[in-house]
Amino acid sequence: MFDWQDLYFFTVLARTQSLSGAARELQVEHATVGRRIDALEKTLGLRLVDRLPRSRPLTDEGRALARLTGTMENIAKDVNQLSRMASIEVEGTVRVSAPPSMAIYCIAPRIAVLREAHPKLNVVLLPSLSVAALDKGEADIALRTVRPDESALVRRKIGVVKFALYGTAEFSTRPPQQWSFIGYDQNRDHLPQQQWLHQLRRHRPIVFSSSDLTSQQMAARFGVGAVVLPTTVGDNDTLLQRLPVDSEPPIRDIWMAVYPDLRRSPSVKTVMEFLVECIQQEPHLRN
Incomplete structure (x- = not known):
């Protein structure tokens, strides 16, 4: 098995096209780059570079290997970045x-x-x-x-937030024309869920108002009236159940x-x- 470090040195040499360029980038001596390439050639049984006096051009086998390892540097950078991010303590x-x-x-x-x-x-x-x-x-x-x-x-x-109308099991047995309602105070009339509540109740009264949704939910649990709740709240409340409505709730x-x-x-x-x-x-x- 070849040494991955030898292969990395080769990818830098293939890109820079010279020993001196590779040595500068890798911050090592020229001889170190040369030894790494020699070791890789020996392990693979291939001649990867031509050893000319002033350059180290790739052989056909070297160019073929360079195409295979072209993404290696990017992978190395990604691994280093992951390592740096992992070492940053989140606090x-x-x-x-x-x-x-x-x-x-x-x-x-x-x-x-x-x-x-x-x-x-x-x-x-x-x-x-x-x-x-x-x-x-x-x-x-x-x-x-x-x-x-x-x-x-x-x-x-x-x-997304979805809504539904809720009441207790006892409340749901009342005739719909006798239903009372729980909602926000008038300062929240701009909210789509509050507008939907007004659409549902028509002439029927709001008997309890609160700017706090939990207070509305608690009042509904004690049978005060029907309340519009996000489904993540109402569907998880075992004391409440969905009430039938004749229009689509807001999302x-x-x-x-x-x-x-x-x-x-x-x-x-x-x-x-x-x-x-x-x-x-x-x-x-x-x-």
Whole structure:
């Protein structure tokens, strides 16, 4: 079996076309390059270069071998880069803004996996319906259900949020005309899920409002009314069940946004990959 280091020296010589060029790039003496080529020729039983006074042109066999090993340098660079990235310890604090339902039911339960892989990495999770101002440092990474319009941001669609109407088993036995409803306060009437709720209820009353989705869910569990929830929340609540509706619920895209400079940070990049994995592992949030 040939020595891979001998083969690597040959690929550099084949590209530079001279002992001196190869020696400069490899940062060794001319004689070292020569010895490596001699050893490779001996092992392979081939004459790879013509030994002229001022150059080392490849023979036919040398050119054939050079074509086979043309990607070897790129592979070596990729391996070195992988080694350097692996040696960079991922640590520090990364702030993530996300909608509350996503933060509580999808991201937080999987933080232990991230901690096990990167014990020095600290994620600060900021559940909020408000759009975090990344340019003001309110967060490093933002998950949003509205497409970011800031031109300087790197944005990527990573999933979807689906909705349904839920109530208790007892509540579902009531005549639909007697249903009451739970929703956000009027400040959230612009939300597609709130608009869908108004469309469903028509003249029927909203009897409880809250800016907090968990409060709405808890009220629904005690039979206060029907509530619109993300399916990742409602379908996993054993005390609630889907209620029949006569219109299609809204679907909202999930966008991940970050500034380019921050994306180059190993810690931010690691958390971004973790967030994508969280979304992809949750059946209700996959595209």
